[in-house]
Structure formats: C-alpha cells, structure tokens
Amino acid sequence: MSPVSDPPPPSLLGRLLARFDSLTARTVFVVLLGIGIVHVVSLWTYQISLDREVALSSDARLADRLLAIKRAVMRVPPEEREAVAHDMSGGTVDAHWSRAEHAVAGGPDAARWESLGQRLREVLPELAEEGLVIGANRRGADDPHLALISIRLPDQSWVNIGLVAPPIRSTHAHGALLSTSLMAFGALVVSILLVGWLTRPMSAFAEAAKGFYRTKSVTPLPETGPREVRDLAAAFNDMQRRIASLIDDRTQALAAVSHDLKTPITRLRFRVEDIADSGTRAAIAADLDDMERMIDQTLAYLRGDRAEEEMRSVDVVAILQTITDDFADRGRPIGLGGLPSAVMAGRHLALKRALGNLVENAVKYAGTVDVAVHRDGDRFVVSILDDGPGIAPADVDRAMSPFVRLEPSRNQSTGGFGLGLPIAKAIIEGHGGTLSLLQRSEGGLAVTIVLPEGGPVS
The missing domain is CATH 3.30.565.10 (Histidine kinase-like ATPase, C-terminal domain)
Known part of the structure; x- marks a missing residue:
C-alpha cells in the first residue's frame, strides 16, 4: 500500500474563513470586505474627479487672466504697454510687452506646459486664433518650474508672460471620508442585525434537533416568520413526528419479538433439565444464555440513550x-x-x-x-x-x-x-x-x- 501523503496546507482564504466558522461571522466578514473595497474605490474616484475639477477651474482662471492682460495691453498705445503689463503682473504671473515673442516651445517639463496650453486653447479659443506659444524661459531653461507664455497681439507685437508653477495643493476630502465611513459603519451594523435575525430560526432548528435526539418527545417549532422559514419549520415538524413514529413502532416491535423469544427460551431452560447428558445440557444452557444476552444487547443498542x-x-x-x-x-x-x-x-x-x-x-x-x-x-x-x-x-x-x-x-x-x-x-x-x-x-x-x-x- 502506498503511503498516504499529507493534505496540502490550507490557503490563506481557507485559514481566514476557518476563523469565522459561523454564518454570522462569515457574512459580516464578506460585508465588511465589500464595503471596504467600495469605500476605497469610491474615495479614489472622488479624489480624482475632485482634482480634475480643481485643475480645470485653475486653468480657467489662468486663461481669464491671460485674456484680460492681452486685452488691457492691446488697447493702449505701444509706449504705455509695458507699464500696463507691469501693473497687471502679480503673484505667479510676470507680464511684459515686446515686439517679438520670448517663448520657445519645448524645454524642460515640456509635456506639462504643453498640456496646459491645450487646456487653455480649449477654454479660450481666442488665444489660439491670435497665436499662443508656451515653452521654457530662454534665460531660465534649467528651472522646470518656470514657463514663458507669449500671446500675439493684432499688431504682431507680443505679450510675454512669465509663469511660475503654483505649488500643487492636495485636496483633502475629510468630510467625504467621514461621511462614507459613517455610512459604511451603519451598513455593517444593519448587516449584523439582519444576519442575526435571519439565522435565529436556524439556531432554533439545531436546538430542536438535539432535543429530539435526547428525548422521545417531539417539540414542534413555531411556524412563523418568512414563507421559507414557515415551510422549513413545517417540514421539520413533520419529520420529527414521522421519525418518532418510526422509532416507537420499531421499539414496540422489538419488545414484542423479545418477549415472544424469551418465552420459548424459558420453556427450553426447563426442558434442558430433563437431558441426562450433563455436557449437552450445559452446552444448550450456554447457547440459551447467549441468545438472551444478544436480545438484551440489541434492544439496548436500538434504544440507545432514549430510555425513560x-x-x-x-x-x-x-x-x-x-x-x-x-x-x-x-x-x-x-x-x-x-x-x-x-x-x-x-x-x-x-x-x-x-x-x-x-x-x-x-x-x-x-x-x-x-x-x-x-x-x-x-x-x-x-x-x-x-x-x-x-x-x-x-x-x-x-x-x-x-x-x-x-x-x-x-x-x-x-x-x-x-x-x-x-x-x-x-x-x-x-x-x-x-x-x-x-x-x-x-x-x-x-x-x-x-x-x-x-x-x-x-
């Protein structure tokens, strides 16, 4: 015979589920896992959409400011344009007027500035119509945080705007996190109560089954609750009555057989005394003892612990x-x-x-x-x-x-x-x-x- 190999070790999921061996615990675990996954995914998607909205809003404000600078500069005589551009500078924007553009497309972090240019053209097509160049500052090309935006005016002169990239501010959705956490906790509590309510009839079935095994009496289960529970309780009660009837019929039949067998065994014991051969008499008496013991032990086994x-x-x-x-x-x-x-x-x-x-x-x-x-x-x-x-x-x-x-x-x-x-x-x-x-x-x-x-x- 080949040696029996050891069973493979249980998987991580198997070991985890072994710690939750009740229906309530496993349901709570699955609900908690599902809520956690949905919770994390919803927060992640919410944060991404919020960041996108913030970026679009920032680009829209920047486009409005660039358009305002352009319009203010082009409405004054050339000799006053530099002063107006200077007056409209501030914060991350440094505006100047010149006869030629200073911006050169490309440079360090070009992809970042190009994406900004695309969004600006989408927000304000007017910028694209008159000419828009975004690139690294010629005098500061080694600084990826600096960009130069050149906007062409109708007279072919340019407004050159130096742009310092603002610090990226992370939007923290503390309110959303707290709200969704409270919702998840509420759903978990409701799930626990619901599973407890649904599994309560199962505990009653287990109690009734064990009680029926220990005693002869049939304890009917209340046929209340949802339709499925009522049907199960009715079937269980009918099963109890049928099994009790079968056991009683079997026990009575065996008791009758035992009584009927013991009567001729008793008569045989008296007749054995008339046998002259002592050896034969002793052998027959031993066989009768074995028969009686076998009957008694069979009845005891069939009764089990269901005695009075x-x-x-x-x-x-x-x-x-x-x-x-x-x-x-x-x-x-x-x-x-x-x-x-x-x-x-x-x-x-x-x-x-x-x-x-x-x-x-x-x-x-x-x-x-x-x-x-x-x-x-x-x-x-x-x-x-x-x-x-x-x-x-x-x-x-x-x-x-x-x-x-x-x-x-x-x-x-x-x-x-x-x-x-x-x-x-x-x-x-x-x-x-x-x-x-x-x-x-x-x-x-x-x-x-x-x-x-x-x-x-x-």
Missing part, C-alpha cells in the same frame, strides 16, 4: 468505583485515580452501562487497566488505559459500528456481539459527550470519554 430514566445529578467517579470494585472482587484489580468526585447531570444506569462496557472491553484484552477522571474547564475527561493489543487506527471506525467484531473468533468471552462500543458511544453522545479511541505509542489502547458537567448541551 430521568436526568439527575450523578457522580461519574462513584460509578467507576462501583465498576472497578466489581472487577476487583472477580480478581481483576483496576487502578482508579484522578478526581475524588465528578458530579454531572445524567442518567445513572445508562452511564453505568456505557462505562461498564468500556472497562469490560479493556479487561478482556489487557493485563493492566488504569482509569482516571480529570476536569477540563466545564467538562470531565475519563481516560481508560490498557496494555492490550489495541485497535489499529484504520479499524477504529469499524469498531464503533454495530455487530462488528474485530476479534475473529466466535468466543463470547472475548469477541462478544459487537455491540459494547456502539452502545457506549450512543449513551455518551446522548449525554452531549464524545468517545474516542487511540492506539498508544507504548502499546495498548487509550479510551477517552468527554462529558459536559451540565449534562446534554445544546
């Missing part, structure tokens, strides 16, 4: 003490350690049967058996360790199945009927606990029973 015994406070350590004392009286001493008492809510006879089956299995196959009870939070952990042959990991699931005997012989002193472990498992799980089997590294089997202190849990 009431829940009450029981001491698991006291039950184990009774079991170990019984084996000690038969010459098989068993070590019992751990807590002096472990009181929980449970069914005394059912727990005694389950723990007795597990201890008996250990005694059958091992020379030494140690039992211990410990506390783990609000749970009690019972461990049964033996030095027997153990059970191979591949056979653990089979061992928990009914009527499966891992011991190949038909010797009832060792093999049994294959119902001891299934009965114990059904009773323990009916108490809200778990049963696990593990092969010990030093040899033998480790049986671990975990029982909640409060009894069956939802």
Whole structure:
C-alpha cells in the first residue's frame, strides 16, 4: 500500500474563513470586505474627479487672466504697454510687452506646459486664433518650474508672460471620508442585525434537533416568520413526528419479538433439565444464555440513550468505583485515580452501562487497566488505559459500528456481539459527550470519554 501523503496546507482564504466558522461571522466578514473595497474605490474616484475639477477651474482662471492682460495691453498705445503689463503682473504671473515673442516651445517639463496650453486653447479659443506659444524661459531653461507664455497681439507685437508653477495643493476630502465611513459603519451594523435575525430560526432548528435526539418527545417549532422559514419549520415538524413514529413502532416491535423469544427460551431452560447428558445440557444452557444476552444487547443498542430514566445529578467517579470494585472482587484489580468526585447531570444506569462496557472491553484484552477522571474547564475527561493489543487506527471506525467484531473468533468471552462500543458511544453522545479511541505509542489502547458537567448541551 502506498503511503498516504499529507493534505496540502490550507490557503490563506481557507485559514481566514476557518476563523469565522459561523454564518454570522462569515457574512459580516464578506460585508465588511465589500464595503471596504467600495469605500476605497469610491474615495479614489472622488479624489480624482475632485482634482480634475480643481485643475480645470485653475486653468480657467489662468486663461481669464491671460485674456484680460492681452486685452488691457492691446488697447493702449505701444509706449504705455509695458507699464500696463507691469501693473497687471502679480503673484505667479510676470507680464511684459515686446515686439517679438520670448517663448520657445519645448524645454524642460515640456509635456506639462504643453498640456496646459491645450487646456487653455480649449477654454479660450481666442488665444489660439491670435497665436499662443508656451515653452521654457530662454534665460531660465534649467528651472522646470518656470514657463514663458507669449500671446500675439493684432499688431504682431507680443505679450510675454512669465509663469511660475503654483505649488500643487492636495485636496483633502475629510468630510467625504467621514461621511462614507459613517455610512459604511451603519451598513455593517444593519448587516449584523439582519444576519442575526435571519439565522435565529436556524439556531432554533439545531436546538430542536438535539432535543429530539435526547428525548422521545417531539417539540414542534413555531411556524412563523418568512414563507421559507414557515415551510422549513413545517417540514421539520413533520419529520420529527414521522421519525418518532418510526422509532416507537420499531421499539414496540422489538419488545414484542423479545418477549415472544424469551418465552420459548424459558420453556427450553426447563426442558434442558430433563437431558441426562450433563455436557449437552450445559452446552444448550450456554447457547440459551447467549441468545438472551444478544436480545438484551440489541434492544439496548436500538434504544440507545432514549430510555425513560430521568436526568439527575450523578457522580461519574462513584460509578467507576462501583465498576472497578466489581472487577476487583472477580480478581481483576483496576487502578482508579484522578478526581475524588465528578458530579454531572445524567442518567445513572445508562452511564453505568456505557462505562461498564468500556472497562469490560479493556479487561478482556489487557493485563493492566488504569482509569482516571480529570476536569477540563466545564467538562470531565475519563481516560481508560490498557496494555492490550489495541485497535489499529484504520479499524477504529469499524469498531464503533454495530455487530462488528474485530476479534475473529466466535468466543463470547472475548469477541462478544459487537455491540459494547456502539452502545457506549450512543449513551455518551446522548449525554452531549464524545468517545474516542487511540492506539498508544507504548502499546495498548487509550479510551477517552468527554462529558459536559451540565449534562446534554445544546
């Protein structure tokens, strides 16, 4: 057989979702992730559009100022134009009048100034009609923050405007950020409340299913809420009634069969006494005992933990003490350690049967058996360790199945009927606990029973 390779490690998304194992948590995570992505994208697009609007507005103001300078200079005589241009200078604009243009297209950061020229021509076509040259300042071409704009006048003279690029001011949308953040938080809160409201019926279904497993009584769910929830509740209630009816019919049929079988078994016991051969008489009596035990164990397995015994406070350590004392009286001493008492809510006879089956299995196959009870939070952990042959990991699931005997012989002193472990498992799980089997590294089997202190849990 080829070795089994280790499963691949879970992905990042798988590990992340493992931390959110409830429907509410996963829905909140998805909603939060979606809101976050939409939030970031909306802020980014808003900032881009805001910056574009600011740039267009700035270009429009610059175009209006250039046009005003041009018109003011061209309306005065040539000898006064330099003075007018000087008077209209200020800030990032330094205007002069001359007979020739000073601007030369290109130069450092030419792409930036060319895009400005295109926007200016779009805003004021009049500038393009009379001539517009934008380029680096001839005397300051090494400074990328300086540009020279030359505008031709009707008499072929030029207004030369030195332009210092203004500092780029980032537009902070603090108000928009706060507003969208509040909207995202509100949507998240509403999502949590909505998911909680939608998943509440699912919790009720889980409670009813677990309660139905522990008891024979059918607890109908209220058929209220949205149409889908009402339909699901109606189907669940109908399923409960059908299953309860099937279980009752099966139990009654098996009880009737048991009664009918025990009657001829009892008659056979009386007739066995008339057999002269003692060996034959003993063999027939042993077969009758096996038949009776098989009937009793089959009924016990099929009933599981659904007995009429009431829940009450029981001491698991006291039950184990009774079991170990019984084996000690038969010459098989068993070590019992751990807590002096472990009181929980449970069914005394059912727990005694389950723990007795597990201890008996250990005694059958091992020379030494140690039992211990410990506390783990609000749970009690019972461990049964033996030095027997153990059970191979591949056979653990089979061992928990009914009527499966891992011991190949038909010797009832060792093999049994294959119902001891299934009965114990059904009773323990009916108490809200778990049963696990593990092969010990030093040899033998480790049986671990975990029982909640409060009894069956939802």
